Amino acid sequence: MSEIEYRLPQKRAIVTELPGPASRALDARRRATVAAGVGSSVPVYAADADGGVLVDVDGNSLIDLGSGIAVTSVGASDAAVAEAVREQVGHFTHTCFMVTPYEGYVRVAEELSALTPGDHDKRTVLFNSGAEAVENAVKVARLATGRDAIVAFDHAYHGRTNLTMALTAKSMPYKTNFGPFAPEVYRMPMSYPYRDEAGLTGEQAARRTITQIEKQIGADSVAAIIIEPIQGEGGFIVPAPGFLPTLAAWAKENGVVFIADEVQSGFARTGTWFACEDEGVVPDIITMAKGIAGGLPLSAITGRADLLDKVHPGGLGGTYGGNPIACAAALATIDTMRALDLPARARHIEELAMTRLRALAADVPAIGDVRGRGAMIAVEFVKPGTTEPDAELTKTVSAKALEQGVILLTCGTYGNIVRLLPPLVIGDELLSDALSVIEDIVRTAA
Ligand code: PMP
Numbered sequence: 001m002s003e004i005e006y007r008l009p010q011k012r013a014i015v016t017e018l019p020g021p022a023s024r025a026l027d028a029r030r031r032a033t034v035a036a037g038v039g040s041s042v043p044v045y046a047a048d049a050d051g052g053v054l055v056d057v058d059g060n061s062l063i064d065l066g067s068g069i070a071v072t073s074v075g076a077s078d079a080a081v082a083e084a085v086r087e088q089v090g091h092f093t094h095t096c097f098m099v100t101p102y103e104g105y106v107r108v109a110e111e112l113s114a115l116t117p118g119d120h121d122k123r124t125v126l127f128n129s130g131a132e133a134v135e136n137a138v139k140v141a142r143l144a145t146g147r148d149a150i151v152a153f154d155h156a157y158h159g160r161t162n163l164t165m166a167l168t169a170k171s172m173p174y175k176t177n178f179g180p181f182a183p184e185v186y187r188m189p190m191s192y193p194y195r196d197e198a199g200l201t202g203e204q205a206a207r208r209t210i211t212q213i214e215k216q217i218g219a220d221s222v223a224a225i226i227i228e229p230i231q232g233e234g235g236f237i238v239p240a241p242g243f244l245p246t247l248a249a250w251a252k253e254n255g256v257v258f259i260a261d262e263v264q265s266g267f268a269r270t271g272t273w274f275a276c277e278d279e280g281v282v283p284d285i286i287t288m289a290k291g292i293a294g295g296l297p298l299s300a301i302t303g304r305a306d307l308l309d310k311v312h313p314g315g316l317g318g319t320y321g322g323n324p325i326a327c328a329a330a331l332a333t334i335d336t337m338r339a340l341d342l343p344a345r346a347r348h349i350e351e352l353a354m355t356r357l358r359a360l361a362a363d364v365p366a367i368g369d370v371r372g373r374g375a376m377i378a379v380e381f382v383k384p385g386t387t388e389p390d391a392e393l394t395k396t397v398s399a400k401a402l403e404q405g406v407i408l409l410t411c412g413t414y415g416n417i418v419r420l421l422p423p424l425v426i427g428d429e430l431l432s433d434a435l436s437v438i439e440d441i442v443r444t445a446a
Pocket of ligand 1: 159
């Protein structure tokens with residue numbers, strides 16, 4: 001692994017109460033002008049960020065275990081990304097690829113063809129957000145198959161646009177009162193080893209799902225199955241081994257497009273470039289966003305050429321999709337990920353964090369499960385001796401972590417999961433410090 005150079009000191013340093021006076025002043029201005037519907041889980045305002053730290057407007061240096069929800073995998077100010085952006089801005093900021101194309105877009109597509117699983121002929125389209133990528137994967141699947149039905153899963157999260165709200169499982173806060181939702185979306189059981197009946201294998205869980213698909217929809221009506229290989233917002237749920245390959249094989253046999261939504265799990269996060277590689281699953285279409293461009297808004301779908309090229313010219317695109325600055329950032333991000341071997345770094349983070357969190361779980365009955373892969377790690381809190389979710393304790397743990405200078409996000413259908421999503425460039429010492437903070441808090445709070 002190459003040495004990582006940092007611009008900011010990689011240390012936790014609290015110099016004011018949290019949030020401090022400058023953050024509180026900004027927050028008062030925000031309340032008067034930014035709509036209440038936009039939430040922020042951490043009440044401090046950012047001034048700078050690099051490697052594993054985020055410095056707030058009061059000068060507090062916090063350990064970032066969130067990466068802006070799995071986005072800044074190469075850090076929030078990677079030198080190569082910053083330089084690529086500066087260089088591109090000096091030439092052109094936008095032409096619209098649908099008007100005057102440029103090489104950066106083509107190069108990103110070439111990279112994604114090479115990086116995504118499978119050596120078949122592939123095509124790529126670039127967009128701005130994860131939700132937009134998901135919407136377009138579904139458009140392609142419907143057009144290519146001539147079918148309507150889309151299968152999504154319990155605990156799924158796919159976005160906040162109308163179709164992706166329909167695909168998303170959780171009502172509050174994502175869907176409540178925002179309907180009516182897009183039709184022809186069917187929700188099926190996920191494999192959730194911690195909460196499934198004991199001993200249920202991945203293959204059995206997949207058969208249970210397949211039976212329901214065949215009975216409730218009919219295989220011939222299904223355009224696509226869309227699934228997060230490791231679920232993100234729903235609770236970092238890692239399906240039992242065999243679940244994904246069995247579903248993918250059924251999809252293939254039945255002419256159903258298998259879409260892996262790797263918006264959160266992709267781009268080196270789980271120790272491979274994409275989480276579906278872990279079981280050798282080759283999706284027909286893969287959606288990507290978060291880690292792809294070092295924080296710049298870029299998303300993509302890459303998939304089988306025979307599916308994507310069925311769409312007529314003009315059917316896919318958007319004014320900003322594949323913006324040249326975002327493409328330059330993506331190319332630099334991919335270079336950095338390769339140079340630092342960030343998939344290996346994610347596996348190293350797993351080793352460090354899992355060992356300590358599993359030891360903690362052995363001592364703390366309120367920890368029901370510790371799971372995840374690479375640098376996508378979750379701790380599920382329950383009432384001791386039961387599997388009843390403990391959302392209150394989860395909130396307490398993340399609030400107390402912030403007080404001590406650690407940004408720790410929560411997730412899960414039941415709101416009872418803390419998730420670790422550090423930048424992959426976080427140093428061992430900083431990560432160890434954050435883990436010590438979490439251990440102390442959990443031991444005391446539980
Ligand atoms: N799919 C998955 C798996 C996600 O985790 C997210 C974002 N959390 C999305 C789609 C939506 O991405 P965006 O917020 O960029 O629209």
